[in-house]
Amino acid sequence: MSRLHAPLDDAEPATCGGTIRRYLRRYRFHPPESRSYERTFQLLWCSDCRTYATQTVHVPRATVLPNPLADLAVEVRETLERKELALVKHLDRMARRGQL
Numbered sequence: 001m002s003r004l005h006a007p008l009d010d011a012e013p014a015t016c017g018g019t020i021r022r023y024l025r026r027y028r029f030h031p032p033e034s035r036s037y038e039r040t041f042q043l044l045w046c047s048d049c050r051t052y053a054t055q056t057v058h059v060p061r062a063t064v065l066p067n068p069l070a071d072l073a074v075e076v077r078e079t080l081e082r083k084e085l086a087l088v089k090h091l092d093r094m095a096r097r098g099q100l
């Protein structure tokens with residue numbers, strides 16, 4: 001969470017007051033029988049200063065996670081899910097178009 005609104009070298013205090021956007025990872029990292037099943041990652045970023053951070057969040061077992069990347073070709077989606085910065089850029093474009 002420390003990177004949001006902060007320059008990458010952390011040399012200066014945060015001065016950005018941009019809106020923080022969120023994206024809940026659609027997939028779960030742990031199998032259903034695991035006690036950690038309800039833990040997943042949330043990606044947070046700021047559209048103005050282009051910083052981002054990930055955070056572990058608790059999502060109840062019964063909650064179906066939405067997939068805003070569902071319309072993409074499988075290869076494109078897999079690439080985005082591997083490259084966090086590319087994913088942030090993509091999600092930010094979607095958010096600016098009102099698609100998120």
Ligand SMILES: [Zn+2]
Nearest residue numbers: 016018046049
């Ligand atoms: Zn910012």
